[in-house]
Amino acid sequence: RRRQARKPDGAAMSDARGHGQRLPPTAGSVLSNFMLVSLFFSLNHGCVTSCLALASSQLGPALGGYSAGVLYLCYTLTALLFAPGIVTRLGAKGSLNWGLVLYCAYVGSYALAVIVPALRWPAVIVGAALGGLAAGWLWTAQGGYFAAAAELYAHVLQIEPELTTSFLSGVFATLYLGLELGLKLISSYVLARSSGDASLKLFAIYTAVAVFSALGIFCVSPIPPHPLISAESPSGDETQTDGERFHDGGRPQPKLLQAVDLMRKEPKVLLLAPINTSFGFMASLMNFYVNGVLVKQTLGAPSIGLLTSVISGVATVVSLPLSWLAARAGKSVVILLGALVFLGEVVVLLTYTPEQLGHWRVLLPFYAAHGVGRAVWEGPNRALTADFFSGNREAAFANMIMQASNGHLCVCVCFCFSFCLSLSFFMFPFSFFVSLLFRAHYYRSFTTFPAIYLST
Numbered sequence: 001r002r003r004q005a006r007k008p009d010g011a012a013m014s015d016a017r018g019h020g021q022r023l024p025p026t027a028g029s030v031l032s033n034f035m036l037v038s039l040f041f042s043l044n045h046g047c048v049t050s051c052l053a054l055a056s057s058q059l060g061p062a063l064g065g066y067s068a069g070v071l072y073l074c075y076t077l078t079a080l081l082f083a084p085g086i087v088t089r090l091g092a093k094g095s096l097n098w099g100l101v102l103y104c105a106y107v108g109s110y111a112l113a114v115i116v117p118a119l120r121w122p123a124v125i126v127g128a129a130l131g132g133l134a135a136g137w138l139w140t141a142q143g144g145y146f147a148a149a150a151e152l153y154a155h156v157l158q159i160e161p162e163l164t165t166s167f168l169s170g171v172f173a174t175l176y177l178g179l180e181l182g183l184k185l186i187s188s189y190v191l192a193r194s195s196g197d198a199s200l201k202l203f204a205i206y207t208a209v210a211v212f213s214a215l216g217i218f219c220v221s222p223i224p225p226h227p228l229i230s231a232e233s234p235s236g237d238e239t240q241t242d243g244e245r246f247h248d249g250g251r252p253q254p255k256l257l258q259a260v261d262l263m264r265k266e267p268k269v270l271l272l273a274p275i276n277t278s279f280g281f282m283a284s285l286m287n288f289y290v291n292g293v294l295v296k297q298t299l300g301a302p303s304i305g306l307l308t309s310v311i312s313g314v315a316t317v318v319s320l321p322l323s324w325l326a327a328r329a330g331k332s333v334v335i336l337l338g339a340l341v342f343l344g345e346v347v348v349l350l351t352y353t354p355e356q357l358g359h360w361r362v363l364l365p366f367y368a369a370h371g372v373g374r375a376v377w378e379g380p381n382r383a384l385t386a387d388f389f390s391g392n393r394e395a396a397f398a399n400m401i402m403q404a405s406n407g408h409l410c411v412c413v414c415f416c417f418s419f420c421l422s423l424s425f426f427m428f429p430f431s432f433f434v435s436l437l438f439r440a441h442y443y444r445s446f447t448t449f450p451a452i453y454l455s456t
Contacts, residue, residue: 025224027156034149034168036220037096038175041142043213044100046180047107047206048131050187053308055124056292057301058199059113063124064292068284069412071106071128071135076405078136083401084258084394086137092145093222099138100214106131107210111203136401143397146172147386149223161390163327165383170323173379174316177371181312183209188305259402262395268388269396272381273403275335278342279377280407285349286311286370288411298358307367314371319379326380335384338376341369377404 052071056064087095109127113120150168154161183206190202263269291304299307326334348357348366357363382400389396 025152025156027153030149030153030156030223031171033220033223034146034153035171035175037093037145037217037223038172039179040213040217040220041096041100042176042179043183044103044210044217045138045176046183047210047213048103048135049180050183050305050308051107051110051203051206053184053287053291053304054187054202055110056288057296057304059110059120059124061292063121065288065412067124067128068288069409070125071132072284072405072408072412074129074132075135076402076409078133079140079398079401079405080259083137083140083398087141087144087394088258090141091222092141092148093220095137095141096145097214097218099134099141100210100217102130102134103138104207104210104214106134107203108207111200111207114200114203136398136405139401140394140398143382143385143400144393145223146382147390147393147397150383150386151390152223162387165386166323166327166331166380169326169379169383169386170320172382173319173323173375176378177312177315177319177375181309181316184305184309184312186305188302188309191305192302258392258395259398262389262392262399266389266396269399272385272400275339275377275381276400276403277407277410278339279373279381280404281410282342282345282370282373282407283404284408284411290349290366294354294357295363298354299360299363307363310364310367311371311374314368315375315378318372319375322375323379323383326383331380331384331387334376334380338373338381341373341376345370345373 052068055067058064059067090098106127109123112123112127116123146168147165150164151161153168154164157164186205187202190205191198194201286308291308295304295307322334345366352362357366382397385396385400386393
């Protein structure tokens with residue numbers, strides 16, 4: 001559906017050149033800029049997730065569990081308290097740049113732990129803290145950058161923003177998950193082919209790739225400002241973000257509390273919590289228990305890289321089809337599919353014993369199903385957040401990350417007691433809480449978010 005709007009003619013473009021003004025962006029320049037940033041972001045973050053998946057098997061369950069807990073604790077606090085303010089101050093692109101630099105410290109801490117075993121605990125814990133701080137604002141910045149690119153792309157093509165969010169979310173998910181697939185296949189190959197120094201070789205490769213991608217993203221120019229925002233900014237300040245325009249009664253909100261204030265004003269933020277928290281819970285459960293305990297004890301540590309690459313491979317293949325389905329059937333339908341996948345994983349883990357699960361014929365479809373759920377969260381779920389919270393992207397994506405990190409933290413804390421207790425601790429109180437919200441406050445929103453309630 002194209003908007004009725006006049007595109008700039010040749011005379012206007014020549015006049016802009018004469019006055020030294022920035023030329024209107026083209027669709028190709030917006031898309032190429034988005035893909036380059038997504039490429040470097042995906043390479044760097046793929047190294048992080050690959051290290052996280054190997055933490056329990058290569059460093060031991062104790063250090064792997066504690067480091068994951070520190071990472072997700074810092075992740076949650078940064079997303080809740082500081083992320084919108086950081087992204088507002090640095091801008092989406094600047095926040096991405098420096099977030100990837102801190103990610104390098106997290107990846108490099110694994111290599112340092114292997115080189116100097118006496119420093120493995122302080123190195124990995126400090127690296128996890130730095131990685132958690134970076135992740136708290138990095139994903140908030142990525143969400144804001146994604147939403148801004150989708151709006152500008154829609155403006156240039158003269159189409160509805162809902163279509164470009166679906167398309168760009170599919171592009172991002174394909175790059176992000178495809179590169180993660182390649183990095184995890186590297187881990188499987190190195191661990192299977194190398195001898196005693198396999199861990200050092202693997203983490204050295206990941207550190208080199210992380211540093212390369214962090215340097216590369218600095219070389220990509222920021223996305224051009226939206227023409228309508230530039231026209232509304234007579235002072236020439238084109239760096240103002242939606243976070244800075246977010247206000248209450250004419251007075252700017254404290255940057256520290258933007259994410260909290262959005263929860264108070266927008267009940268839709270809480271209605272998106274079930275799928276976000278479910279993803280965080282299942283992602284940590286896969287890393288900490290399925291990878292670090294189940295697969296390591298039954299199939300061996302070299303199998304972890306291959307099986308985790310199945311997740312990335314399936315998610316890469318289904319990302320663009322899911323974005324196509326979301327654009328036609330609705331994003332909430334696709335989110336419901338992801339919620340059902342996560343529910344099926346929980347049922348399988350509670351029903352079968354580790355001896356029954358520890359076979360290729362069982363684990364391959366299990367990991368493939370998780371890949372579908374992950375593709376839903378990385379693509380249509382982010383697109384839905386961008387659609388409904390375009391007025392305050394930073395706070396909205398900070399809430400999304402905070403909700404996911406709550407699920408991560410639940411696994412890290414409760415797994416110390418027992419596996420079944422952890423599942424029960426997460427499922428029953430959380431479902432009860434969301435059902436209370438549904439009954440007491442947000443019944444009128446049911447027609448807008450049917451799949452969110454069904455997924456709960």
